[in-house]
Amino acid sequence: MLKSLRNYSKIIIIVIVVAMVVTGALLGYGRYLNKPATTKAQSQYVAQVNGSNISEEEYYYIMQNQTAGANFERSQIVPFKVRVLDSIIETEILLQEADKMDIQSTITEEDVQDYYDTFLENNEMTEEDLVAELGENTKLTDFKDYIRNSLEKNDLINQVMERSYSNVTVTEDEVIEAYETIQPQVIMVRFGEDKDAARAKIEEAYAELKASKDFAGVADEYSDLVVGEGKLGNINRDNGYFSEETSNELFNLDKGVVSDIITDDKAYYIVKVLDKKLAEGEDYQAEKEEIKEQLLKSKQNKAFANWLESVKAESDIQINDPQLSGYKYLSQGNYQKAVEQLELALKTYPVPMTYLYLAEAYKANSMIDKADETYKKAVEAFPEDWELNLLYGNFLAGRDEVETEDALAKIDAASKLAGDDIMAHYRVFMVYSQLGADEKADEEAAIIKEIQEKIKAEQEENIESSTDDNDTTNE
Secondary structure (H helix, E strand, O other), rough: OOOOOOOOOOOOOOOOOOOOOOOOHHHHHHOOOOOOOOOOOHHEEEEEEHHHHHHHHHHHHHHHHHOOOOOOHHHHHHHHHHHHHHHHHHHHHHHHHHHHHHOOOOHHHHHHHHHHHHHHHOOOHHHHHHHHHHHHOOOOOHHHHHHHHHHHHHHHHEEEEEEEEHOOOOOHHHHHHHEEEEEEEEEEEEOOHHHHHHHHHHHHHHHHHHHHOOOOHHHHHOOOOOOOEEEOOOOOOOOOOOOHHHHHHHOOOOOOOEOEEEEEOOOEEEEEEEEEEEOOOHHHHHHHHHHHHHHHHHHHHHHHHHHHHHHHHHOOOOEEEEEEHHHHHHOOOOOHHHHHHHHHHHHHHHOOHHHHHHHHHHHHOOOOHHHHHHHHHHHOOOOOOHHHOOOOOOOOOOOOOOOHHHHHHHHHHHHHOOOOOOOHHHHHHHHHOOOOHHHHHHHHHHHHHHHHHHHHHHHHHHHHHHHHHHHHHHH
């Protein structure tokens, strides 16, 4: 039977592009299957992985299938393209590792037929319908070969993954730690610059408790922990509040008992355990196997992700698209490389986001004048773009040698160009507010309110129109 496919958070497996529901993937896959094997220059490949080429056709074909029905904002497009390319690169690396490990596919003809039958069932198609959908240039056997090839690749990848975490186990102690929780009520006094003063404060709080004062009231008065009545809710041993040693000490407290003053390397604590759940009894026995399975999957995913990163670090990966590589360098903090690639990208892709990424790279690389020049060229090239004007104005506002009026002029332009885009006006409002331009911020708030009222009126009109149509139909 068809092997079940795991969902790994660290990698997008895109090998199987035969969707279980008919999409553009099905309609266009024949062209992808039968594309001619031509010799290409390196620039015609979007990337190379250890000498293996990733063609532009393959990249854009997969990206097209990933974006079916999606509606991206401009700022999301390049990051998405990079994620898709990363997934293809990671898939190629895994297939190369399968070859190194001499792993063989376990997919059978029964698996292929099973997938094929499910595909037809999900789409409520007969085989004749599918043949008609594929068109006269694509044979049914080619489609089944495509399914077989995809399933085999996915099977190889799964086997490589399983080997990457084959030594991962979960102990009984780890299950217990994940299951057990306490509900602490806490008074915390941080050391700050005066540890003696902190000690005096926690001792004063402790004296209040000894005098039978309510714990919640003392916590609200003395604690540096900003939670109502000092109640943290349920926490386990591995939490973000206490060190491992302190957590273990708290778990040893009896329910309802107020602790002595507890000290770690950053603060003093007084703790009262309101509730406690220990790894014992029928409830624990009923849940422990599920907890163990969840922990195992989490550890396996982490082990696989770490292994994959180490393999990628040793791989020779070349990205030939300067916009994608430039953005990737920018997101990784390699600003010098980002500048080099994005300067090249601007010659090929002189679009708003390339200008913005390059300006950001210049700024991060302390090339402020170049960033200014790039913003200016962007606004000149796209004078009707509200976002470019806004970002340029915000950039200018951060420069000491620039008059505030110059920065505000660009932001004013952004407001005028934003039209009825309520989110654009909200961003303009936020920038005005951050710059302390209160009067302009108030004016922008009024524009936002006006747009909101306009949208509300249109919605009410549509509802009224729909009601009238229904009444007419009923008559």
